Amino acid sequence: MVLPAATVAALLVGGAVYAASDTRTSDGSGAAPREGNALMADWNARADGQQVLGGSREPGVPTIQRLRHDGVFFTVTVAPARPGPNLVRIDTLHTGKRHAGKPAWVGTGEDDLVEATPRPGTDGLWAVVDLPSGTGTVLVTHGRWHRVPFAVETGTREVDTSLWTGDDGPECVAAATAEILSGAPAPSPCPAAVLTGDAERALVDTVATLADRGAEEIAVEHDESPRSAAAYAAVRAAAATHGVQVVEPSQAPGARNALLVVSGWAGAARSLGDNSSLDLRDQAIRADGTWLAPWLLTPSVVDSTPGAVLPLDFDIRAQGAQEYARTLATYLPGQAPTASGYAAWRALHGIAPTRLTLYAASRAAYMPSIAGHAGHETEVA
Numbered sequence: 001m002v003l004p005a006a007t008v009a010a011l012l013v014g015g016a017v018y019a020a021s022d023t024r025t026s027d028g029s030g031a032a033p034r035e036g037n038a039l040m041a042d043w044n045a046r047a048d049g050q051q052v053l054g055g056s057r058e059p060g061v062p063t064i065q066r067l068r069h070d071g072v073f074f075t076v077t078v079a080p081a082r083p084g085p086n087l088v089r090i091d092t093l094h095t096g097k098r099h100a101g102k103p104a105w106v107g108t109g110e111d112d113l114v115e116a117t118p119r120p121g122t123d124g125l126w127a128v129v130d131l132p133s134g135t136g137t138v139l140v141t142h143g144r145w146h147r148v149p150f151a152v153e154t155g156t157r158e159v160d161t162s163l164w165t166g167d168d169g170p171e172c173v174a175a176a177t178a179e180i181l182s183g184a185p186a187p188s189p190c191p192a193a194v195l196t197g198d199a200e201r202a203l204v205d206t207v208a209t210l211a212d213r214g215a216e217e218i219a220v221e222h223d224e225s226p227r228s229a230a231a232y233a234a235v236r237a238a239a240a241t242h243g244v245q246v247v248e249p250s251q252a253p254g255a256r257n258a259l260l261v262v263s264g265w266a267g268a269a270r271s272l273g274d275n276s277s278l279d280l281r282d283q284a285i286r287a288d289g290t291w292l293a294p295w296l297l298t299p300s301v302v303d304s305t306p307g308a309v310l311p312l313d314f315d316i317r318a319q320g321a322q323e324y325a326r327t328l329a330t331y332l333p334g335q336a337p338t339a340s341g342y343a344a345w346r347a348l349h350g351i352a353p354t355r356l357t358l359y360a361a362s363r364a365a366y367m368p369s370i371a372g373h374a375g376h377e378t379e380v381a
Contacts, residue, residue, distance in 0.1 A: 053331065054180050057081075059155025061186055062176045064332070069148045074140055075332065076106075076150045079173050080164045080187070083133040083154045087161075087169040090116045090125045090140060091334050105141045108132075113141065120273070121265030121300045122170035123336055133158075167266035168192035168225055171295070175344040177335070181327055182348040191295060191340045192264055195230035198353055202294050202311040203231055204238045205356055206260065211242035215288040216256040219249040221271050223263040231262035231293060249284070258288035261296060261308075268296050272304035292361055297339035301361075308361035313353035314342065320351040 053064040062079035077089040090104050106127045107113035116125035129138060131154050138150045164172050172190035179187050210218060218239055222232040239246045249259060249271065261268045272290070275283050290308040292301065297310055314321055324345040325337040345351075 054183075057151060057153040058186075059153050059157070060159075062173065062180065063150075063152055064177065064180060065150050067148055067150070069146065072142060074104075074148055076138065076140055077173055077177065078129075078131075078138055078150070078152050079169070079176055080159070080161055081131075081152055081154055082157065082159050082161060083131060084158055085128050085161050085165045086131050086152075086154075087165045087173060088116065088127045088129050088138060089170070089173055090127075091332070092125075092142070102142045107139055108137060109139065113139070119167075119170055119266060121167075121267075121269035121298060121304075122174075123300065123334065124170070126170065128165045163190045163192055163225070167223070168264045171265050171298075171338070171340050174298075174335075174338050174341040177332065178324065178328075178341040178344040179348060181331060182345055184348055188344065188347075191343070192225040192227045195227045195234070196343075198313055199227075199231070199294055200234050202313065202356055203234055203260075203262065206291055206311050207235055207238035207242060207244065209358070210258050210260075210288060210291070211239075211244050213288060214256055215244060215258045217245040217247050217254050217258075219247050219251065219253065219257060219259045219284075219286070221249050221259065221261040221263050221268065223267045225264055227295075228263050235260060235262065253284055253286055256288055257286050259284070259286045259290045260293075261290070262293045265296065265298055265301055268292065268301045269304045272301070272308075276305055295340050295343075297359075297361070299336045305361070310339075310359050310361050311356045312339065312359055313356050314346070314351075315354060315357070316359070318354075320346050320349060 051066045053066075054061075057063050059081055061081055062077060063081055064075065064077045066073060066075045068074075072092055075091040079087050079089075088106050090106060092104065104116045104125055105113040106116050107129055108131065112130070114127050114129075116127040118124075119126045131138075131152060133154060133156045136152045136154060138152055140148045140150065163169065168190060171192060175191050176187040207218065218235065220232055220235055222228045236246050247254075247257075261272070263271070290305055292308050292310045294310055294312055296302075297312065302308070321337075321342055324342050328335055328337050328341070
């Protein structure tokens with residue numbers, strides 16, 4: 001059974017998960033991690049005071065760990081925790097100015113350290129690290145003399161990790177993080193691996209709405225992921241039903257043209273950002289606007305375009321969405337809530353989709369990330 005987040009939070013005594021600790025200190029208790037379907041702190045990590053969200057490291061389950069070192073809180077996510085290439089996310093919180101702004105490097109040893117860099121469509125710093133079978137160590141450094149170790153269990157079963165390490169990796173991690181916060185024993189497949197029935201219905205309804213509004217052609221931005229390929233096929237079939245032409249985004253827009261983006265976070269942020277960065281006279285102007293697939297509700301995508309519309313099957317002000325955003329802000333401050341993360345969250349909490357509603361893709365219509373400020377947010381439909 002998956003416990004409600006409020007119950008999970010009640011099981012944490014004194015903020016045990018991600019409480020302030022330091023590599024130079026230890027409580028010395030040697031106590032076993034908490035048991036039960038809840039977030040747990042593992043005080044028996046390789047380095048004293050290292051904390052593991054969920055309480056244990058399991059092969060095939062992305063691991064989220066936090067450690068304070070030299071005045072810097074490192075939160076490190078490793079996914080999918082299998083032998084071979086893995087995606088590493090690094091979030092840092094500086095308690096002083098000494099190391100603020102310094103780059104982070106990650107690897108398994110001195111000879112393979114690579115710089116963690118931003119990725120389009122998401123927050124955080126990212127790198128791909130090749131991990132061995134069994135027990136491995138991810139080293140994170142933010143200076144010449146600093147090496148912070150994070151233990152990882154990958155098991156022996158090799159799987160295809162290309163979705164995790166490619167452009168869709170950050171979305172895979174966001175969904176897996178929501179599942180770990182919900183107490184799920186193992187992550188579901190990466191969202192980019194399949195087009196869900198709910199997402200397909202949202203896209204088909206979007207095409208119908210555009211046809212009703214008089215759009216004559218739809219430029220579809222898509223990529224090679226399984227979900228995007230299926231979405232592109234669904235959009236073309238729906239457009240044919242309504243007598244609307246489907247064209248490539250590179251084609252000059254006709255008089256009644258809309259852009260529908262069904263690619264992943266990275267591709268959407270890049271393409272929308274590239275167009276928005278042009279002089280106004282050089283931008284592709286769509287008379288019927290820019291429309292985004294529902295999984296593209298993420299701040300970095302929303303910020304890439306001055307205006308767009310999304311079909312969502314949840315109310316951004318509803319209790320479930322608010323609870324997800326608050327839980328994420330509590331345990332992983334700095335990580336923004338996303339539609340894909342919430343989809344994973346609500347599936348484990350038994351929250352049913354609602355009637356599709358069109359939202360303006362702006363910060364005003366975004367899920368509040370600050371607890372207690374829901375009343376200050378604006379819904380634009």
